[in-house]
Amino acid sequence: MSDENPLQPPWLNAPPVDPYPYEESHDLRTGPKLHPALDGLLPYVGVWRGRGRGGYPTIEDFDYGQEIRISHDGRPFLCYESRAWLLDEQSRPIRPAGREMGWWRPVLAGDRATGEWEALMTTPTGVMELHLGKRTGTQLEFATDAVVRTPTAKEVTAGHRLFGIVEGALLYAQEMAAVGHGLTPHLSARLIRVGG
Numbered sequence: 001m002s003d004e005n006p007l008q009p010p011w012l013n014a015p016p017v018d019p020y021p022y023e024e025s026h027d028l029r030t031g032p033k034l035h036p037a038l039d040g041l042l043p044y045v046g047v048w049r050g051r052g053r054g055g056y057p058t059i060e061d062f063d064y065g066q067e068i069r070i071s072h073d074g075r076p077f078l079c080y081e082s083r084a085w086l087l088d089e090q091s092r093p094i095r096p097a098g099r100e101m102g103w104w105r106p107v108l109a110g111d112r113a114t115g116e117w118e119a120l121m122t123t124p125t126g127v128m129e130l131h132l133g134k135r136t137g138t139q140l141e142f143a144t145d146a147v148v149r150t151p152t153a154k155e156v157t158a159g160h161r162l163f164g165i166v167e168g169a170l171l172y173a174q175e176m177a178a179v180g181h182g183l184t185p186h187l188s189a190r191l192i193r194v195g196g
């Protein structure tokens, strides 16, 4: 065992680094060139805003607003960021709701996209879903291969998500198996492009 303090390594005296030197973008007109393996999901890259309706057998139905940003940095994966908030009857915000961060990864054969995708999606409520999916046209269907939860998270055991681009809008429907129920709808929404 070294008696060196791991928080005081000898290289700490090296010069400081410049800010992160690479670009990422949700706008295909700027930033790095989209990796060709992402071409199939090119219409998803952007910032989206819209409304959705949610529910579950155990809770009251609710309306929500949502923003989703799908971006890339030139490498063969997409970054997925979502924030949602609950809406009252006048579409005024009630409170923040689901947030999610994820990575969508095309499965490659050599350099070429196969149409199959992998996704890792994480929530601040302690749930991490690992999805396997397939693209058909601009439609993307994901189903969980595994769900990992922190000890205090709600019991989520499976998920299924369908994404599509319909007349320029992003639509999705999300089902989950949770708190003793099998796969049952939780969310569906329609978002329009507001950036990118």
Ligand code: HEM
Pocket (backbone or CB within 6 Å): 054, 056, 058, 059, 062, 064, 066, 083, 084, 085, 086, 097, 098, 099, 100, 123, 127, 154, 155, 156, 176, 178, 179, 186, 187
């Ligand atoms: C647009 C994003 C989302 C919104 C607006 C949303 C909204 C809600 C609302 C309003 C509830 C009722 C409890 C509460 O008021 O907090 C709820 C419960 C729940 N949501 Fe979501 N949710 C979202 C995303 C997700 C995601 C991504 C997951 C999967 C990990 C998830 C899993 C659950 C679970 C397990 C419950 C608890 C059900 C129960 O205990 O009966 N939600 N959600």
